Amino acid sequence: MKTVPDLESQFTRLKLRPLTGSLGADIVGINLNAVDEELIAQVQLALDHYHVIAVRNQNLDPASLHEVARRFGPFTGNPVHIPLDGFDDIVRFTRSAADRGPVVGEDLHMDMPWMEIPPATTMLYGEEIPPVGGDTLFTSLSAAYEGLSETMRSIINDLMGIHSGKGVFALNASHRALSVKSNAQAIDDIETEHPLVCVHPTTGRRHLLLSAALCRFTGMTEAESMPIINLLMSHAQRVEYTCRLRWEPGTLAMWSNQCLMHAAINDYPGQRRVVLRTTIAGPPPKAASAAECSP
Ligand code: SIN
Numbered sequence: 001m002k003t004v005p006d007l008e009s010q011f012t013r014l015k016l017r018p019l020t021g022s023l024g025a026d027i028v029g030i031n032l033n034a035v036d037e038e039l040i041a042q043v044q045l046a047l048d049h050y051h052v053i054a055v056r057n058q059n060l061d062p063a064s065l066h067e068v069a070r071r072f073g074p075f076t077g078n079p080v081h082i083p084l085d086g087f088d089d090i091v092r093f094t095r096s097a098a099d100r101g102p103v104v105g106e107d108l109h110m111d112m113p114w115m116e117i118p119p120a121t122t123m124l125y126g127e128e129i130p131p132v133g134g135d136t137l138f139t140s141l142s143a144a145y146e147g148l149s150e151t152m153r154s155i156i157n158d159l160m161g162i163h164s165g166k167g168v169f170a171l172n173a174s175h176r177a178l179s180v181k182s183n184a185q186a187i188d189d190i191e192t193e194h195p196l197v198c199v200h201p202t203t204g205r206r207h208l209l210l211s212a213a214l215c216r217f218t219g220m221t222e223a224e225s226m227p228i229i230n231l232l233m234s235h236a237q238r239v240e241y242t243c244r245l246r247w248e249p250g251t252l253a254m255w256s257n258q259c260l261m262h263a264a265i266n267d268y269p270g271q272r273r274v275v276l277r278t279t280i281a282g283p284p285p286k287a288a289s290a291a292e293c294s295p
Contacts, residue, residue, distance in 0.1 A: 023142075194285045
């Protein structure tokens with residue numbers, strides 16, 4: 001976490017407990033079924049600075065999650081998953097006790113980085129949570145950027161990354177519990193360009209826009225790009241840039257999707273875990289180099 005003078009004093013309506021020195025905070029003492037503009041603004045402020053927040057002790061269903069999510073912004077669309085009946089913007093991920101093999105999202109990733117404008121925020125609500133296990137791991141792409149040497153930063157600052165949708169359809173279709181849209185295979189052909197080094201729209205803090213879908217840099221071959229991508233991916237996974245969110249039933253997690261990567265931890269065999277997901281649109285990624293030039 002970058003220290004911001006007087007940040008804590010702005011949270012007059014909620015109790016906030018940071019999870020680690022790099023990112024993440026628990027929030028208690030609010031009821032998302034009864035929010036007003038001031039409270040929404042304080043939760044958004046916490047999200048902008050901590051990048052992942054866990055709002056504890058909520059009582060949400062698809063209808064109320066939909067209501068809460070839309071207070072924070074419009075739905076991004078989801079070209080991959082078939083949503084719940086009656087709610088275009090909500091998907092349920094169910095892992096039953098009998099399921100074996102990979103869980104949804106178990107490799108470190110960003111949600112839908114191959115979209116023209118990747119989700120600004122992902123919301124995940126814990127409906128049923130195992131007594132132990134099933135945490136979500138996050139790694140801060142701001143802390144990772146700040147942890148690079150000045151020389152490395154100057155090498156990568158102006159790079160444009162190409163994020164590919166290849167494999168997204170097959171990976172999602174392989175999960176028995178996920179219903180994938182019939183036209184989702186077209187995602188395989190998507191290649192989208194984003195700046196590698198971006199600035200957060202409200203804090204101005206720099207972050208890498210790095211994901212498992214990043215396949216090369218504009219103007220460079222794959223052979224030239226991959227060593228840099230591999231270096232950044234392994235650097236971004238250093239333990240000091242991470243936090244683990246421990247779920248409880250009724251936890252609503254919100255994360256700044258473009259500023260971190262996350263992974264669902266597959267360590268609860270024989271247990272059931274059910275979460276609801278929606279995504280919130282925001283501004284397009286803004287290149288740090290462009291931000292420097294603008295007034
Ligand atoms: C996801 O990657 O969106 C799912 C994360 C989780 O289930 O913890």
